[in-house]
Each structure stands twice: as structure tokens, then as C-alpha cells.
Amino acid sequence: MILSHEKKFICLKTRKVAGTSLEIVLSQLCGPRDILTLFGGRLNIVQEDEAQRLARSGRRAQNYEMPLSGYSLWQRLTGLPRRNPIRLYYEHMPAERLKDLTPPAVWSEYFKFSVIRNPFDFAVSNYHWYRKTGRTEQDFRSFLLGNDWAQTVNSRITEIDGEPVVDFMLRYEHLAEDLVTLSEHLNIDPALWSDFTGVRAKGSLRPKSSTTRDAFKDFPEGVAFVRDTCRTTFERYGYAPDPE
Template identity: 35%
Template sequence: MQRNAAAEFRGLKLTKAPTVIVSHRYRFIFLKTAKTAGTSIELALSRFLGPDDIITPVSAEDESLRKQLGGIGPQNYQQPHNASKHWLNRLRQTFSKPAFYNHMPAAEVRALVGEHIWGTYFRFCVERNPFERAVSLYYWCCRKGPRPPISQFLQSPRIQLLTQRGIQIYTSGSGQMLVDRILRYENLAAELETVRMRLGLPEPLLLPNAKGGLRPAQQHYSELLSSDDRRIIERQFCRELELFQYRWETVTDLRHPQHKSPDSISESNAFHALPQSR
């Protein structure tokens, strides 16, 4: 049974589905990383967007939730921002793929919106403890079928998804930081309130539990991952662990904390360890 489940698991493709937000009303760009509450943040931000803002689609289930929250649905994602009306019509007629897509790297967004918007808008994303992200991805990928052991999962190509839709989203090919702020998932409510005040959004961001409920409650990653699993994750995410001061913790460590990470990655020395580019 495990062998069949693993074979089915390895056959899954790394797909792209459209999702990113560029707000001209509030002058910000939200870059979505994987397994960091990105969909929930998108839905919450949608309530404040205007008719010229770029909003890309999410799943049908999440679009229904967005509507319930009073958010604006997908719009303006099929073409570059600075296209003329004539060119927009030609694009609609000749292109089937959207210009903006899911977990789009910062460098590609920059090319589409242009240097002026890129250099003057506030750009942000979210990062999360890699051990937690790996466990979250495991439960998400295996939500619909037989679940292979997590050790088997960590040795499959799927774990690379977290790098492709993580640090590669907010850094350039040469390693430059391409965002103004990286919010820490572990302190997300306070981080989002700080961002809200900076952007001038009129109300607090209320996050729905999009894509939640898949993982057993109260299960700490150290109780699920073996020492070999830990080493795999540490190799795969060595840059994130070093830059953002994440470390392996146990339940005992949480009860008796001796290490305090920066409340915001943008306020830590690690954020400035990479050269930044406007």
C-alpha cells in the first residue's frame, strides 16, 4: 500500500495557477510564498482593492470564501499593467496564459509592472519556519489520497516546491533581496497590523482559515520528523535557516524558551545579510 501511494505521490506535477496582488490604490505588491497563509492574506487584502488593481484567481472554493468576505474577485491579471487598450484587446484575443500567475517570482513581477511601480510600491511577503512549512506541505499534498510516510515525502521532488515558492520568490538569481519586508508567519497578526498601518488600510485584516484543517491540531513538527528528516530539511533550507535565524525546537524548548527570534524578519540583521535591490 505504501509503495503504491508513493508512486502516485511522485507522479504529481508542480503546477502553476494564477495568484498575485498588485494594488495601485494602496501602492503595494504582495508576493505569495507557499504554505505561509498566502491565500488567507490574499482574501483579506481583496476587501480593500480598487478597479485598477491586479487580482489573480484562486481556487473555486477560495473564490467563494472571498465573495463571502466581501472581497473583489480576479481582475486585470491577463496583461501587463502598462499596456494600451488596443494592445489589451490583442492580448485577450491571442494569449491564453495569464501575465500574472501563482507564486510569481519578484523578478517577473518587476518586469511586468515596470521600474517606476516596482521602485515606489511597498513590496512584502511571508516566511515561515522551514520545518513547519515542510510538514504543512506534506499534509496538503497528501490530502486527497493515501499518505506515504513523511520521510518518503521529504526525499521526493515535491519538497523543492518550498524553495521554488519561498526564497526564490523574494530574491534574485544573484541572491539580492527584492522585497521591502518579510513578515514572520509565527507573529503574523502583529506583522499584518504593522503593514496595514503603513499602507493606510482603513480596517484590520481579518484572515479566514483558507486551506486549514488538514493537519492534526497541536502536533509539533519535532514529534513527527525523525533525525534523518531533520537533516534533509536543514540541507534543503540552509539559506533560510541561516538568514532568518530559525532553528530546530522541541516541545520542551517551547515550554522553556531561551532563544527569541526577531519579531520581524525585516528588523533582523539577517534581512540585511543579502544585498537589496530596488
Template identity: 30%
Template sequence: MIISHKYKFIFIKTNKTAGTSIEIGLSKFCGPDDIITPISPEDEEIRRRLGYPGPQNYKNPIWKMSFKDAVDSVFKGKKRPKFYNHISAQEVIDLIGREKWDDYYTFCFERNPWDRVISQYYWVNKSEPRPEMQEFLKSTAIERLKLKGYGNYTVNGEVVVDKVCKFENLSEELDQFRTLVGLPEKIELPKAKSKYRKDKRDYHDVFSEEDRRSISELFRDEIDLMGYQW
């Protein structure tokens, strides 16, 4: 995730929505006081080669902590609260306060759930032999997909970001965002984590009718929110 004090925006990263590529692209515009959370070593190398700022300011400093948490951190070895890759909106609010959250432009991306499930399938199962799709749909990986999507940008079922952008309109959404917050140039996205999905078939050709119904039920919130259709 990224918090830009310079341009006053917060990017909440959902999974399997080009989030890492967006993070890297946005890093270019970050100043020394902005918050950038770490990504994988492989993706950090992409960011380094581009000459963009890497992870910074993501550990909550002691002077921003409550007295009790500061004491526990210093004398009891308690880990400091910190920002991390797929942190939820609620956790960010807890760290920066509701006033700043409301003052900044907050956004994330959502994706057609049937297509997103396929992307998750190949991300979790990077090599053969891969499980049958019906088996995968019953795994905890699908629960995590829900948690790190809808669960990241809602609190008690209510959307708390200013905009949930559509992955399917990625370029247009980023252009609108750039204009809104005043970024000086176009956001260029590198290809990150795009090599794992080998099956390029349309999701209609992958899922059975039973699979379609299972995904529809699990991701009903996202489907209703974004107007996705099978």
C-alpha cells in the same frame, strides 16, 4: 498575489504561509484598477461570501505588451503574459517594470521550514494512505516548496521585496503593514485551506534527526535569513 495601485503595495504569495487567507483579507481594500489573481473555486466562494472583490485585471492587456508580443498574441495565438497565484517577484518586475516595483511597498511571508514541510505534506497528501515522511522529503513536492518560497521573493539569491514577514508573527506583521500603507481598518483573515493538516503535533515530535538535517540543508537560506532554529 495582489497589486494595489490604490495603496501602492504588492503582495507576493509564498506557499504554506497563510497566503490564501492573506489574499482574501487584502482583497477587501482593492479598488477597480487593482490586480487580484484567481484562487481555488472553494476559496473564491469564501471571498464571494465576504463580499470582497474577486479576480480582476490579472491578464496583461495588449496595450501594455511589446509590439512583437502583441502581434504574436493577435495573429499567432500566443498566450498573453499574465499575473497568477504564486507568481515570482522576477515575473512581476518583468510585467510592471522595475521603477514601479521599487516605488511600491513589496512584501511576503516566510515560515519555519520544519513546520512548513509538515503543512506541505498534508496539503499534497490529503487522504490515506500517506507516504512515509522520509519518502516525502525526497519528492519533487519539497523542491516546489523551496521554489515557491525563497525562490518567489529572491532574484539570483538576493531578496528583492521590502520585507519578508514571519508567519509566526502573522497578526503583528499585518498590523504593522496596515499602518505603513494606510489601510483604514484591521485586516481580517478567514480560514482557508486549514482543514488538511490532521497531525497537530509539534514538529520536534514528528521528524527524526535525519529528517531535521535534510530540511536544515535544503532550507539553509531561509533559516539564515530569518533566524529560525530547530
């Protein structure tokens, strides 16, 4: 998640949409007062991603911890802010939580955006992320049908009470053209996005052979499940409700 006072924008970071690569590029626009949250994931990958951000923008994660004034006197006396600082802002922060921490004028005036992905393709990519990070040992069918919350995780990041809060939603499948549109909204040089193709954040956890078509082949109940669970996403962003 990025909250930039420098360029007056808020980037809500959704999952499995090249969000870390996007944040690395966006960090080049940020100033010393802006909030850049820590990258998550396995330690070696986090270190690589932070190194890329530092090399490209000269910035690390910053201003995401609770300020000293937010701790009680007892907490300060016990050294808690130094030993175990509280992360006030974090990577996949829901819009509702961020809004609570943001001055009303900033929330209403800053340009808010995020990234969406075809629900069928997201389901497959998200599953492989859970498998490779050791969070599940289930097969795809069992994971999909048994964890409906996982399919709607991004909606909970970008919506409040079921309504999207973003001013612009980039499409994962059309990032090149949508990044140019975003540059117009942010009034920045569209050439900045040429850097995006050179960023390789987090690495691929999904086997190249694992296609969306194959994952849903002979799996009609899975197709119906995604259609039903993500009905609003299909309607709102124009995705065809078919894994083909």
C-alpha cells in the same frame, strides 16, 4: 499575488502560510485597476475562497489576463483571447517573473511584502498538501529527502538571484503582531486585520495530530536536511534550527 496601484503595494504569495486568507482581507483595500490573481486548488475550495473574497471586498480575481493588445492579429482573429485567455499574472508568481512585467518605477516604489514560515513546520504542512491533493503517495521521509526543490519553493517566489526583494517579511508564527506592523507601512487602519481571524480559506489539509515534533522524531537525517537546505532562512529570519 496582488499588485495594488490603489495602495501602492505588491503582495508576493508564498505557499502554506495562510496566503489566501491574507489576500481575501487585502482585497478590501484594492481598486478597479489593481491586479488580483485567481486562487488555485481544488475547484470546490477555489469557489468557496472566491465567494469569501467577493463577500468581503466586492471584488473577484481581476486584471490578471493578458490584455487584447498583447495578442497577435492571428490570435485575435482565431478568437483565442475569448476561448482560452492567457493568464499573465498568477497565484504563486515568482518575483523575477513579476518584475519583468512591472514598470521599473512601480517595482522600485511600491511596498513589497510576503510571509515566511519555520522551515520545519513548513516541511510538514507542505507534505500534507501534496498528499491530500494527490500529488504524491510517498511517506514523509521519502518525500522530504527526495524533493529538495519543494523545501525551497517559497524562496524562489520572494528572491531574485538568491537575494530577497521584499521590504517586509511577515512571520507565519507571529501574524497578529506583524499584520499591525504591516498596517503602519501601508498607512491603513490596523483594525482591518480583525477580519483576518474570521477568514477560513482552503481549509486544513494537515491532520491536527501531525505535529512537527513527531514528524522529525527519530529522523536526524531529515533534521540535517532541512537545516542545510534552509540555512539562509534560519539565519535571515531568526528561526531556531531545531524542530522542537
